[in-house]
Amino acid sequence: MKLCRAEYKTIAKFTDQLKPTRQSLKLLKERFPHHSQSTLLSIFSLEYQKRTKRSISKHHDPDVIESYYQRYLNEAKTRPSSPILLEMANEVDLSPSLLARVVVERFLQDQEDGVFSKQVVSSMLREPTLIPDVHLARQVEQCTVNDCCYGPLVDCIKHAIGHEHEVLLRDKLRERNLSFLDENQLRAKGYDKTPDIILEVPIAVEGHVVHWIESKASFGDDQSHRTYLNEQFWSYWNRFGPGLVIYWYGFIAELDCQRDRGILLKDCFPSDIVTLCHGAGPS
Incomplete structure (x- = not known):
């Protein structure tokens, strides 16, 4: 499907208000019913990645990371069955999978010698059962499953x-x-x-x-x-x-x-x- 640049910009502008979740795809399809879901998802993914690149640095500030992690720990005690990381991701406008990575990395800093590699973190995101904390593993899995723009599930689907x-x-x-x-x-x-x-x-x-x-x-x-x-x-x-x-x-x-x-x-x-x-x- 070929779109004129003006039409593309209309769709792109609409995605500015959307979070990278499966529910957003439904909203996108309802707004632009004459376009295929695959085309809309691809456009949404492209635009969300641009948005993320503009803002990702603020989410990696050490103080911000610590605030995310402490908030997770506190809410995990009071609301253990709630999708805490998923809710946080939507609130701070960050991909659920990217927030999960930030929290897992911070979690690993407190484990044993606190030394870990990017490969270890990536393997935990791909297979959350490797995370030595059952509750956090469940939270990470929720983020991965519900994220439509980033994460190991999205990477696997794109490759396939x-x-x-x-x-x-x-x-x-x-x-x-x-x-x-x-x-x-x-x-x-x-x-x-x-x-x-x-x-x-x-x-x-x-x-x-x-x-x-x-x-x-x-x-x-x-x-x-x-x-x-x-x-x-x-x-x-x-x-x-x-x-x-x-x-x-x-x-x-x-x-x-x-x-x-x-x-x-x-x-x-x-x-x-x-x-x-x-x-x-x-x-």
Whole structure:
């Protein structure tokens, strides 16, 4: 789904008032019923991450961390069955998973020698039963399950969705009998930084030659697309020639402005593929 920049900004502005919880997704879908839930979630996630980057430093101030931790300890005594960390996260406008990480790190400072690694904390967030405090483990699990923008559950879902769309792309290419090399095959050949697909025989899409295809299971907004251009797409163009980027959950329509320079944007697998070998017609 392609959105004009004005429409994107309307959705983005609405997300400013939302917390990163599952309930917010329902509100978002009710407000914009004609957009898919996947597109809305991707936009919400992008905008919430921008919001978090602007404010995260204040939540890592030592005094603030201590206030969060002491509040948790006090309320855990008086309201042991309440979702304390989840409520706190909503109140201070911080991702539940990020607040859980802050509290777990502070908790570990009081344990034995107080020495721990980021890997230990991450493993506890992935598997809260590793936390040597049953009540805190339950609180962390509540944060992880209810957070729709950050945390190990979100990371796992994003990875699975990304893999699913890469498989879908390969299936679509095979249906068209198009010969290609995928990322794993390219790395086996010694390439270090590659797109998801290199076409062994180029194709034409809407009159533009395509040598490679990149799959993005997300929405393409200004910031993310600019980052991808600088860190990925232009290097692919330099190495392999013009290519196609598929933003499966849509993108801001005005971003599709590099076609003449060799980068084409689509929100689905193209239906009007023309093969370039032996003067063949539409595939």
